[in-house]
Amino acid sequence: MTGSNDMLIVTTETIANREITETLGLVRGSTVRAKHLGSDIVASLRNLVGGEVREYNQLLAGAREQAHDRMVEEARRMGADAVIGVRMQTSTIAQAASEVIVYGTAVRLK
Numbered sequence: 001m002t003g004s005n006d007m008l009i010v011t012t013e014t015i016a017n018r019e020i021t022e023t024l025g026l027v028r029g030s031t032v033r034a035k036h037l038g039s040d041i042v043a044s045l046r047n048l049v050g051g052e053v054r055e056y057n058q059l060l061a062g063a064r065e066q067a068h069d070r071m072v073e074e075a076r077r078m079g080a081d082a083v084i085g086v087r088m089q090t091s092t093i094a095q096a097a098s099e100v101i102v103y104g105t106a107v108r109l110k
Contacts, residue, residue, distance in 0.1 A: 008082035029070025080106035
């Protein structure tokens with residue numbers, strides 16, 4: 001369970017020792033990120049020698065964080081105390097761009 005200030009975010013369908021009093025509905029956050037040409041050149045060189053491609057790792061880490069924050073903001077607008085059943089997906093939408101989406105169910109707790 002991670003907290004986003006006062007918002008509980010969990011991958012489970014329940015929260016231990018808490019009662020869900022209202023299900024508010026689906027919340028999601030997404031972002032689309034494209035590779036930077038300079039980072040892409042460095043990453044291509046890393047591919048030749050092997051190892052972690054830090055440039056892409058940083059790009060995706062930022063995208064995941066932004067998508068998560070957008071989901072939490074949508075849940076806050078709905079008056080949620082928590083988001084349960086959280087999932088994250090990444091998909092390629094173009095050769096140089098990927099979408100990251102984070103989604104779950106906004107709920108109110110007792």
